[in-house]
Amino acid sequence: MSQTSRLASGGLVDRGRPLSFTFDGARYEGFAGDTLAAALLANGQRLVGRSFKYHRPRGILSAGPEEPNALVELRAGARREPNTKATTIELYDGLAADSQHRWPSLKGDLLAVNSLLSPFLPAGFYYKTFMWPASFWEKVYEPMIRRAAGLGRASGVSDPDHYEKATAHCDVLVIGSGPAGLMAALSAGRAGARVILCEEDFRLGGRCLAEDRRIGDSRASAWAETVERQLAAMPEVRIMRRTAVCGTYDGGAYLALERVNDHLPVPPAHEPRQRLWHIIARQSVLAAGGVERPLVFGGNDKPGVMLAASLRSYVNRFAVAPGQRAVVFANNDDARRTVADLRKAGVAVEALVDPRPDAAKPGDLRLIQGVVTSAKGGRSLEGVEILGGDGKAESIACDLLAMSGGWNPSIQLSNHLGGAPVWDETLAAFLAGPLPAGMQVVGTAAGSLSLADCLRNGGEAGAKAAEACGFTAAPEPVPSVERDSNAVSPLWRVKGSRGKAFVDFQNDVTTKDVELAEREGYRSVEHLKRYTTLGMATDQGRTANVNGLALMAELTRRSIPETGATRFRPPYAPIAIGALAGHHRGKDFRPTRLPPSHQWAEARGAVFVETGMWLRAQWYPLPGEKDWQTSVDREVKQVREAVGVCDVSTLGKIDVQGTDAGAFLDRLYCNTFSTLAVGKARYGLMLREDGLVMDDGTTSRLAQDRFFMTTTTANAAKVMQHMEFCHQVLWPELDVQMVSVSEQWAQFSIAGPRSRDVLQRIVDAPDAIANDAMPYLGVKDLTVLGGIRARLFRISFSGEMAYELSLPARYGDAAIRALMEAGREFGIIPYGTEALGVMRVEKGHVAGNELNGQTTAGDLGLGRMMSSKKDYIGRVMAGRPGLVDPDRPRFTGFKPVNKADRLRAGAHFIAQGAEATAKNDQGFMTSVAHSPILGHWIGLGLLAHATERMGEVVRACDPLRGGEVLVEVCDPVFYDPKGERLHG
Amino acid sequence: MRIKCPYCGERGNEEFAYHGDATVKRPDGRIPAAGDDAAFQAWMDYVYLRDNPMGVHRELWYHASGCHAWLVVTRDVRNHAISAVEPVKP
Amino acid sequence: MKYSIFSVLAETLRGHRGWKPVWREPEPKAEYDVVIVGGGGHGLATAYYLAKEHGLRNVAVLEKGWLGSGNAGRNTTIIRSNYLLPGNAPFYEWSMKLWEGLERDFNYNAMVSQRGVINLFHSDPQRDAFARRGNSMRLHGIDAEMLDRDQLRQLVPILDFENGRFPIQGGMIQRRGGTARHDAVAWGFARGADQRGVDLLQHCEVTGIRVESGRAVGVETTRGYIKARKIGLAAAGHSSHVARMAGLRLPIESHILQAFVTEGLKPLLDVVVTFGAGHFYISQSDKGGLVFGGDLDGYNSYAQRGNMPTVEDICEGGMAIMPVLGRLRLLRSWGGVMDMSMDGSPIIDRTGIEGLYLNTGWCYGGFKATPASGWCFAHLIARDEPHPVATAYRLDRFATGRLIDEKGVGAQPNLH
Amino acid sequence: MAEAAAARSALEGLHRPGRHGKAEGAPGVTLAELQGIGLASVIVRKGKAAQASEAAKRSFGVDLPETPRRAEGKGIEFLWAGPGQWLALSRDGLSAGELEARLAPVFAGLASVAEQSDGRTVLRIAGPKARDVLAKGLPIDLHPRAFRPGDTALTVAALIGAQIWQVDEVPTYELAVFRGFALSFWHFLTESAAEYGWEIR
Numbered sequence A: 001m002s003q004t005s006r007l008a009s010g011g012l013v014d015r016g017r018p019l020s021f022t023f024d025g026a027r028y029e030g031f032a033g034d035t036l037a038a039a040l041l042a043n044g045q046r047l048v049g050r051s052f053k054y055h056r057p058r059g060i061l062s063a064g065p066e067e068p069n070a071l072v073e074l075r076a077g078a079r080r081e082p083n084t085k086a087t088t089i090e091l092y093d094g095l096a097a098d099s100q101h102r103w104p105s106l107k108g109d110l111l112a113v114n115s116l117l118s119p120f121l122p123a124g125f126y127y128k129t130f131m132w133p134a135s136f137w138e139k140v141y142e143p144m145i146r147r148a149a150g151l152g153r154a155s156g157v158s159d160p161d162h163y164e165k166a167t168a169h170c171d172v173l174v175i176g177s178g179p180a181g182l183m184a185a186l187s188a189g190r191a192g193a194r195v196i197l198c199e200e201d202f203r204l205g206g207r208c209l210a211e212d213r214r215i216g217d218s219r220a221s222a223w224a225e226t227v228e229r230q231l232a233a234m235p236e237v238r239i240m241r242r243t244a245v246c247g248t249y250d251g252g253a254y255l256a257l258e259r260v261n262d263h264l265p266v267p268p269a270h271e272p273r274q275r276l277w278h279i280i281a282r283q284s285v286l287a288a289g290g291v292e293r294p295l296v297f298g299g300n301d302k303p304g305v306m307l308a309a310s311l312r313s314y315v316n317r318f319a320v321a322p323g324q325r326a327v328v329f330a331n332n333d334d335a336r337r338t339v340a341d342l343r344k345a346g347v348a349v350e351a352l353v354d355p356r357p358d359a360a361k362p363g364d365l366r367l368i369q370g371v372v373t374s375a376k377g378g379r380s381l382e383g384v385e386i387l388g389g390d391g392k393a394e395s396i397a398c399d400l401l402a403m404s405g406g407w408n409p410s411i412q413l414s415n416h417l418g419g420a421p422v423w424d425e426t427l428a429a430f431l432a433g434p435l436p437a438g439m440q441v442v443g444t445a446a447g448s449l450s451l452a453d454c455l456r457n458g459g460e461a462g463a464k465a466a467e468a469c470g471f472t473a474a475p476e477p478v479p480s481v482e483r484d485s486n487a488v489s490p491l492w493r494v495k496g497s498r499g500k501a502f503v504d505f506q507n508d509v510t511t512k513d514v515e516l517a518e519r520e521g522y523r524s525v526e527h528l529k530r531y532t533t534l535g536m537a538t539d540q541g542r543t544a545n546v547n548g549l550a551l552m553a554e555l556t557r558r559s560i561p562e563t564g565a566t567r568f569r570p571p572y573a574p575i576a577i578g579a580l581a582g583h584h585r586g587k588d589f590r591p592t593r594l595p596p597s598h599q600w601a602e603a604r605g606a607v608f609v610e611t612g613m614w615l616r617a618q619w620y621p622l623p624g625e626k627d628w629q630t631s632v633d634r635e636v637k638q639v640r641e642a643v644g645v646c647d648v649s650t651l652g653k654i655d656v657q658g659t660d661a662g663a664f665l666d667r668l669y670c671n672t673f674s675t676l677a678v679g680k681a682r683y684g685l686m687l688r689e690d691g692l693v694m695d696d697g698t699t700s701r702l703a704q705d706r707f708f709m710t711t712t713t714a715n716a717a718k719v720m721q722h723m724e725f726c727h728q729v730l731w732p733e734l735d736v737q738m739v740s741v742s743e744q745w746a747q748f749s750i751a752g753p754r755s756r757d758v759l760q761r762i763v764d765a766p767d768a769i770a771n772d773a774m775p776y777l778g779v780k781d782l783t784v785l786g787g788i789r790a791r792l793f794r795i796s797f798s799g800e801m802a803y804e805l806s807l808p809a810r811y812g813d814a815a816i817r818a819l820m821e822a823g824r825e826f827g828i829i830p831y832g833t834e835a836l837g838v839m840r841v842e843k844g845h846v847a848g849n850e851l852n853g854q855t856t857a858g859d860l861g862l863g864r865m866m867s868s869k870k871d872y873i874g875r876v877m878a879g880r881p882g883l884v885d886p887d888r889p890r891f892t893g894f895k896p897v898n899k900a901d902r903l904r905a906g907a908h909f910i911a912q913g914a915e916a917t918a919k920n921d922q923g924f925m926t927s928v929a930h931s932p933i934l935g936h937w938i939g940l941g942l943l944a945h946a947t948e949r950m951g952e953v954v955r956a957c958d959p960l961r962g963g964e965v966l967v968e969v970c971d972p973v974f975y976d977p978k979g980e981r982l983h984g
Numbered sequence B: 001m002r003i004k005c006p007y008c009g010e011r012g013n014e015e016f017a018y019h020g021d022a023t024v025k026r027p028d029g030r031i032p033a034a035g036d037d038a039a040f041q042a043w044m045d046y047v048y049l050r051d052n053p054m055g056v057h058r059e060l061w062y063h064a065s066g067c068h069a070w071l072v073v074t075r076d077v078r079n080h081a082i083s084a085v086e087p088v089k090p
Numbered sequence C: 001m002k003y004s005i006f007s008v009l010a011e012t013l014r015g016h017r018g019w020k021p022v023w024r025e026p027e028p029k030a031e032y033d034v035v036i037v038g039g040g041g042h043g044l045a046t047a048y049y050l051a052k053e054h055g056l057r058n059v060a061v062l063e064k065g066w067l068g069s070g071n072a073g074r075n076t077t078i079i080r081s082n083y084l085l086p087g088n089a090p091f092y093e094w095s096m097k098l099w100e101g102l103e104r105d106f107n108y109n110a111m112v113s114q115r116g117v118i119n120l121f122h123s124d125p126q127r128d129a130f131a132r133r134g135n136s137m138r139l140h141g142i143d144a145e146m147l148d149r150d151q152l153r154q155l156v157p158i159l160d161f162e163n164g165r166f167p168i169q170g171g172m173i174q175r176r177g178g179t180a181r182h183d184a185v186a187w188g189f190a191r192g193a194d195q196r197g198v199d200l201l202q203h204c205e206v207t208g209i210r211v212e213s214g215r216a217v218g219v220e221t222t223r224g225y226i227k228a229r230k231i232g233l234a235a236a237g238h239s240s241h242v243a244r245m246a247g248l249r250l251p252i253e254s255h256i257l258q259a260f261v262t263e264g265l266k267p268l269l270d271v272v273v274t275f276g277a278g279h280f281y282i283s284q285s286d287k288g289g290l291v292f293g294g295d296l297d298g299y300n301s302y303a304q305r306g307n308m309p310t311v312e313d314i315c316e317g318g319m320a321i322m323p324v325l326g327r328l329r330l331l332r333s334w335g336g337v338m339d340m341s342m343d344g345s346p347i348i349d350r351t352g353i354e355g356l357y358l359n360t361g362w363c364y365g366g367f368k369a370t371p372a373s374g375w376c377f378a379h380l381i382a383r384d385e386p387h388p389v390a391t392a393y394r395l396d397r398f399a400t401g402r403l404i405d406e407k408g409v410g411a412q413p414n415l416h
Numbered sequence D: 001m002a003e004a005a006a007a008r009s010a011l012e013g014l015h016r017p018g019r020h021g022k023a024e025g026a027p028g029v030t031l032a033e034l035q036g037i038g039l040a041s042v043i044v045r046k047g048k049a050a051q052a053s054e055a056a057k058r059s060f061g062v063d064l065p066e067t068p069r070r071a072e073g074k075g076i077e078f079l080w081a082g083p084g085q086w087l088a089l090s091r092d093g094l095s096a097g098e099l100e101a102r103l104a105p106v107f108a109g110l111a112s113v114a115e116q117s118d119g120r121t122v123l124r125i126a127g128p129k130a131r132d133v134l135a136k137g138l139p140i141d142l143h144p145r146a147f148r149p150g151d152t153a154l155t156v157a158a159l160i161g162a163q164i165w166q167v168d169e170v171p172t173y174e175l176a177v178f179r180g181f182a183l184s185f186w187h188f189l190t191e192s193a194a195e196y197g198w199e200i201r
């Protein structure tokens, strides 16, 4: 039979829309508007989960995000979501959930044996044992503990759903849509403020949905609907349902999670599963309500023991009666509503147990002034034992126990920035302490327990917030409501109760564990938490923390304020990591930057490599080439013998202008630029202020007051920022302007003995680039391909006669095609970063592997570039003894003694005959390449006293990859050491 | 954290790059002669030593994703409350 | 009382009523031979080794909050000695050796788990840098191995090898690296120190350091003035603040590092993994939560909490290499105040003020250093000379230029 | 050998007319890449702000905006791009490099000019859902109370640096991103717009 516990009428569920779902494979039916928990209860399913440590059978404690017990694995396959709170899952047709953390089945969980072993397993037992023998920890104990621990299972595979992020700005953010929040939103909205109202539930109303009460002349839930309609009609009010505000951050920034499509089996096409919101709010109103506290007595975790106010949610909102015979146990007046509501729902209430000596008699109901000492039953509650204030014990058979220990205002979001909560003696609860700028707390979150107060202070806060944003506002008139009585007197635990009395349900922390922690000296609440794991479960101790610390206060004879509370941290509710990543996953982790010839290279079958954000052609394999080395060797040879073209647009390019541009560059670079002639390029080296090398590149002078600077691909943004720093912070007196033109120019290196021949076919005035018209390091503005403005630099990284051609990026594609066409008769090939790298190693140029932030100009053999005639960034610090120590490894070349040997970057140098230990470590190989010209591997590296050791054979040790090669120290310039080929 | 760029308006701190203490001064042009410890110390103060106060801190931020201005932000580093944002340029 | 399976069994029979406090709650004495400022891992380890290795028992550890309330109690628990530079490697390896015997030494199960630490690489230059580092480790006698993609797939099946923006090329693993239960480390050292007579003074904030004619003679605290023959500062993120009480300015900035934990899960990840092309590293705790972190927030702060952009940056990094994380939920985030030094390496040294010793600059990596830091600091304080494995950690290295900059980013603490 | 070289957009081939994303209802936004846009950076020289402004006034009849605004002059627009900096924009279909060539003499000695036409891809996004689409990447407030036609902002969208300005109240926005990132940006933009349906006319 289906929905046996569903009431015949009432509730806010849609009986016209039955939904079918499964739990542990069994089929059930519920209604639209149910949560999974409500639907399970409607079907009489009480056992839903197992506890963390003892695998105790657990049911449903609450009706909201505070739920510690009813955790399930929702959905299946790649969409499996472990640890999902049944009380927050919105039912949909076809929903499938399974119990978790049990084996082999929920009913017959064999690990429940832990419960029997529990005497051996008090809090922190693992800190005292499992230490011998040492090797057993990783092999035996830890795997055992790990398998037993954990909760649900991850899917193990990639999450198939899509997430996104978005930003919203508003004047007033209202968090929570209970009576307080609705009134706040209404008041602020009416004033014309931009309001965002966030509600984590799928329905607005908060406790209005759960209580059988009236506001004005309608039912509370109907009042909420009316307000919702009014808000929806205001153009500047945005209602965000299914959206939990999860974090408060600095400056009025809030993080919120919208569960856009979690109420559907699969998100519709083009829609995300969830959306992460950054909400930037000038003012906020925290109207998050409160969470009821359980009472602490033996067996308080039995399925069937539920929070009193949550029971009202089930009865009133979901029209479910989770039992037939109930006892209500509470230390406050509010819980008496539960008595009334249960009775209205046809549940027999046997007694109200109230520990307060002065408790008033509730009408015709039996009042027992006393406490419940123990709840009985196995997988479901069967009865309770009661100890009267008069000392009389009695048992009452029941299948439902409603308990209430008072309320904890939901102040998490007020505490994220640090303001410590303050204890309120009358309410017996923590209230928000110093608030984040612009935040107000209202309603039950602020300790207002009466509906009238919530309505009033909600409205007032909304108006105040709007006024703070410059609007004229007035609080919304407060509808009339019946008075309510909320007196509470704390009962932190039932003394003399029998059986395990749980403080933290999910993590199985009992009163005994708290006592043990106290006994052992873990008395600070933070030690208590960390030692016993109290409050560390997926519910973050919403129902546990205050009971736990109050117990510790009692044990240590300190007051609760002296004892203090543990800190709330974001997120308020757990957030899927997918949502926090949004669009930025997989290939979209970071944007991809493409150089102008990318599409051409792709069509050509190039292999690409990620360099920073850029994707660059690494080599261009030809059909039949067996491996990368064949391709790269061919590319290098062809450049050296004929000509090649490489897209080097990724270099950072900075346009530097101004009357002081030269002076500025002099201070920036360690060498001098003010003396550079117009139309010439020069290699420059830049240090950091601490004297180590920062970057290098060629910079050309285009005019007396204009330079064109290049940086390495990797450092482009960093150098730009550094230059702005130098200009704005250090030397604002200089007249210099700089702007990145990196993307403006497609830049191609055309290298090889036939490079000029090729270029002459595409430049409009070929004579202008004849050898003497444009010698090495010359720079010229010219036109190519029939009038396209371009710039040609005669510079070379490869060591061949070479040029770099800059032209507007839109023509980058056309240019490479034209160059390939023009060069066909000269045997032109495109070459990639790999061949570029080989040729630079052959030429002994330093690059990224040498400019590693740990090297000085001197280390790299570039010390002579450091001018002694001027102040420049890094000059003074570069002179420190440690940086000019002659023992520092110096840049040099290496070639294998046995020419067949392969060299590897990262190998360390050890002198022959010395032991391979750190003491004898003399440096390391920074870069290697296979030189197709020389026919063997060559390397660059840093070696102690290298300059004095030319010709010496040292060991290049690579224990990591199991190799050692004898190498001869040599000049780093392997190819054309005199540099003749440059000049063509 | 929200930084109100005097040029662009209020933005999240992710748009900015941070460069630490704004009160240290580069000893421009002072190249310490050998043994001139005071001159060298001025450089040490600039490059390495920091007050790192537990309170109000004047610090440099660069509006990297915005206007490229270097800014001096006055911020209480105990609670991130920003009391002033000024351009570094006079 | 000694902890063992036997004491647990015996206590079980007595309902666990006989367990003794792990530490006393003594009143401060008027004077100590050594006062350590900071009851984090390093301060507590220093006191422990002062008592155990150097026989100094008239020692107090002064902690402004509860023991372990600083970074000791909030780090991501990774221990490793995979360092490159000769100034660092022997020190961290010594720490690793101490970890390997620590639990039996201080008789507390700190769950030291040598499950392996993997650093992924995504490009050839990165591979070369790891090769350099791995070889340096091997020359120092530290274990290191290079893993190819297939080996990685075996060890970490949840890595995404197909769809990465920066495809995973391989990794370097230190198998002896792993994790340890951070709180338990502080508690184990605290208990061991207390048992040897050290006074652990909680809620005792140092508010002043008295220096008389160039010599430190005592500390003002919220629990009164305490005389000391020697004072050791181990205040981690608060080092600058405490050192200034003695007139010192340090090459340190305090920065926030955040960390994160997911809801508990059945075993999913058996090793520690670090992403090489973004800011993300992760391990799974024994309790089942995935513990992860990434980059610093990047600006000076003592707030012990961070901001949104870093949270998202780190989760993006996570999704980039482990898309299984998508449906797993972040449960809690927090932050700690890091003592970021100007070259990213620590300082264990004298200060120029007699009797005042400094231990700082641990950046985001001082948890793994806890045993060796305590060991070496105790050595320095007791014998007035640096321990051989910590000789490079001098305060004057910034002036001499003998920097220990593993990352090569220079004098910008937030980049280390 | 003078042949007419073909200019190529960074979005070549992607920019196909038609309806995409959600198929039902009117499209939430229309997207377009603007062709033939001339751009140049103009940065004032030290102490020459007033004179540079006068020069702009004289030659183009425009006041260089001193706040994040767009000013339209004769055949040219100036978008504020930082203190003392502008992005000059021409819609006249100038050839590559022509805008710098035109501006340099006007600002000679007063401001540094650098051609940027090829450095950016300029997109237009218009329609009732334009704000919702952009909110998925842009962190700034585009609400009409906060951002009006004529306003511009330099910011970052989906990790890509961008300059945006509002054209009209439809609302229509134009957005410049670095050319190398254009494809990634397009991918982000179309993915974000898919939920509302988007169209290229």
Ligand SMILES: Cc1cc2nc3c(=O)[nH]c(=O)nc-3n(C[C@H](O)[C@H](O)[C@H](O)COP(=O)(O)OP(=O)(O)OC[C@H]3O[C@@H](n4cnc5c(N)ncnc54)[C@H](O)[C@@H]3O)c2cc1C
Pocket (backbone or CB within 6 Å): C037, C038, C039, C040, C041, C042, C043, C062, C063, C064, C065, C066, C067, C068, C069, C070, C071, C072, C073, C074, C075, C076, C077, C078, C079, C204, C205, C206, C207, C234, C235, C236, C237, C238, C242, C257, C258, C259, C293, C334, C335, C336, C337, C338, C362, C363, C364, C365, C366, C367, C368, C369
């Ligand atoms: C999020 C995070 C993740 C980390 N992850 C790792 C990791 O995976 N591996 C790793 O090796 N390291 C990691 N670290 C770094 C590591 O935690 C620290 O370097 C290390 O804990 C610092 O030493 P400590 O334990 O002594 O510091 P702390 O525990 O911070 O100790 C300093 C103590 O000094 C106290 N104090 C400060 N001022 C005073 C005063 N005036 N008077 C008295 N007491 C004072 C503080 O309260 C504090 O308890 C991480 C740090 C953080 C924050």
Ligand SMILES: NC(=O)c1ccc[n+]([C@@H]2O[C@H](COP(=O)([O-])OP(=O)(O)OC[C@H]3O[C@@H](n4cnc5c(N)ncnc54)[C@H](O)[C@@H]3O)[C@@H](O)[C@H]2O)c1
Pocket (backbone or CB within 6 Å): A175, A176, A177, A178, A179, A180, A181, A182, A198, A199, A200, A201, A205, A206, A207, A208, A243, A244, A245, A246, A287, A288, A289, A290, A334, A407, A410, A413, A442, A443, A444, A445, A448, A449, A450, A451, A452, A454, A484, A485, A486, A572
């Ligand atoms: N008499 C008593 O003892 C007692 C005790 C507690 C509550 N109450 C009654 O409960 C009502 C309280 O009204 P209220 O408006 O303060 O609270 P509420 O509980 O009615 O509403 C709070 C709402 O905030 C939502 N919420 C909480 N945190 C959120 C977040 N981070 N993001 C998004 N949404 C979030 C909740 O889902 C809920 O709908 C009053 O009627 C009051 O009388 C009475």
Ligand SMILES: Cc1cc2nc3c(=O)[nH]c(=O)nc-3n(C[C@H](O)[C@H](O)[C@H](O)COP(=O)(O)O)c2cc1C
Pocket (backbone or CB within 6 Å): A535, A536, A537, A540, A567, A569, C073, C074, C075, C076, C077, C182, C261, C285, C287, C289, C291, C331, C332, C333, C334, C335
């Ligand atoms: C390794 C590790 C594992 C953690 N696991 C959990 C956990 O399972 N549940 C939890 O609530 N917090 C967990 N935390 C976070 C702590 O609750 C706490 O946030 C952190 O120690 C910092 O302290 P604070 O938040 O009180 O400042 C863990 C922290 C660490 C370092």
Ligand SMILES: [Zn+2]
Pocket (backbone or CB within 6 Å): B005, B006, B007, B008, B009, B063, B066, B067, B068, B069
């Ligand atoms: Zn700005």
